[in-house]
Amino acid sequence: MSKIVLITGASSGFGKIIAEKLSDDGFIVYGTSRNPNKYPSPKKYKLLKFDITSFKDSSKLVETILSENKKIDILINNAGVGFSGPIEEISIEDIKRVFDTNFFGQIDLIQKVLPVMRKNNYGLIINITSIAGFHGVPFVSTYCASKASMEFLGEALNMEIKRFGIRVVNIAPGDYNTEIKVNRQDTLLSKKSPYYEVYKSLINQWSLNMNNSRNPVEIANLISKIVKKKNPRIHYVLGPFLQKISITLKKILPEKIYERLLMNHYKL
Ligand SMILES: NC(=O)c1ccc[n+]([C@@H]2O[C@H](COP(=O)([O-])OP(=O)(O)OC[C@H]3O[C@@H](n4cnc5c(N)ncnc54)[C@H](OP(=O)(O)O)[C@@H]3O)[C@@H](O)[C@H]2O)c1
Known part of the structure; x- marks a missing residue:
């Protein structure tokens, strides 16, 4: 019998391409979107309505798939x-929204799916984290923090649930050319803000970088391989060489030198 896949955020970017790839591979794929009607019926997979920050909807989502x-x-x-912005000027409401989406909502769904996987003595949970979760990037602090939180959560969870035949894989991408470049939420600053000039030039630079970034199909191809592995690794890192090597550099360089490198890179 075909394996059943649930992938959140399958209306654009990585999610859409992964859902298409796994459908082509013969999996039965359910994707989610907050507004599935905006994306006229994807032919290869079902797109169910789901907002990950609305915790009451996760049980219904899982029940819908189980009923079929x-x-x-x-x-x-x-x-x-x-999400980006200087820590001094971002609102607690925005930070909570980032964490509800990138962290708490993910845990909520994991909690709803785990009993189903335990019953089957099989399961694979793949978290899309980020290279940004391996170090603090100036003006992207809360995004980094939410992704770092998922990295550690995934590591711990893997040890808790291995005994039930369930595995966890964290995939940390660098910059990829998805709709995140338009969906990203940048904090609006007043021109009087002490951060205005430096922040404005950084977000302009990020937008340029994202337009020239890598093809997200690489992530879909990697996942297509991982889901067929008996014994996948816990961590996979994919992206531009400089972003990948930054993880190793942080481990081996003296911290002040690493910080200087980052600050030079961001022209701070
Ligand atoms: N692109 C990159 O360079 C990059 C690098 C590292 C990590 N990532 C991570 O990769 C993942 C996918 O991002 P992407 O680059 O593919 O960006 P994207 O094209 O903007 O896709 C984001 C997806 O998340 C869904 N989503 C957003 N808020 C949601 C909510 N509250 N409830 C349910 N779904 C929600 C969106 O669906 P709807 O709007 O239809 O609901 C959309 O399908 C994210 O976790 C991102 O942090 C991306």
């Missing part, structure tokens, strides 16, 4: 929101 298939084999925690 009796199991969920693979959960891909992909839905996420990009």
